[in-house]
Amino acid sequence: MHIYKSWFWPGLITVALLTVLTGWFLTDPIDQQLTEAANAALEPANSWASAEIDGRDLTLKGVAPSEEALAAALKIAADTRGVRAVDDQTTLLPLADPFSFAITKSDDGILLSGNVPYGDSRARILAAAENAMPGIEILDEMAVARGAPQGFFDLVGFALRQAAQLTNGEVEISGETYNISGTAANSADYDALGAALRMPIPGNGKAGEIKLAVPVNTSGG
Structure with missing residues (x-):
């Protein structure tokens, strides 16, 4: 039993550290791939918008020229494969009345x-x-x-x-x-x-x- 304890706990700690490090090193490349995919989908019709992804959560930013353009960009962002949730941080161009x-x-x-x-x-x-x-x-x-x-x-x-x-x-x-x-x-x-x-x-x-x-x-x- 004493021999079992001597290698079990250090081994468990090592496995845990490797798991954390693996997740750490793999997260950025995955986020980058998703970010590139989302931004590519937004271009060129929605060039005003930009997407940033952190942990599969997408943040959409930019100044939308119309409500229709904003709705279209949000749909593209939500439909991007791998995206879990969309945080809408966009704004609309000011409305001039009269123009x-x-x-x-x-x-x-x-x-x-x-x-x-x-x-x-x-x-x-x-x-x-x-x-x-x-x-x-x-x-x-x-x-x-x-x-x-x-x-x-x-x-x-x-x-x-x-x-x-x-x-x-x-x-x-x-x-x-x-x-x-x-x-x-x-x-x-x-x-x-x-x-x-x-x-x-x-x-x-x-x-x-x-x-x-x-x-x-x-x-x-």
């Missing part, structure tokens, strides 16, 4: 401010602004938000084209309401601005406050 956008034109250039949808919206609007008013300095103060109305980009494109015909002024979109004020570059532009506003405004736009002036030193027209 507003403004173009302010002055001698210093143009200022783009207000709200833009998630994704490539900012790049699209900046490219459209450069195309409508080439060579003019553009200051970007746009903020990403939810709540853009249908036809938003069509309405913004129309606003940029009209802003190009002003020497100074502001074009504002608030929801679907279209407001414009400022001084036209010349009589021809003044007439063109007024004619465009008498037609249906793109993007389901509805005319709001219209205050246009023509330069007093303009000749002809």
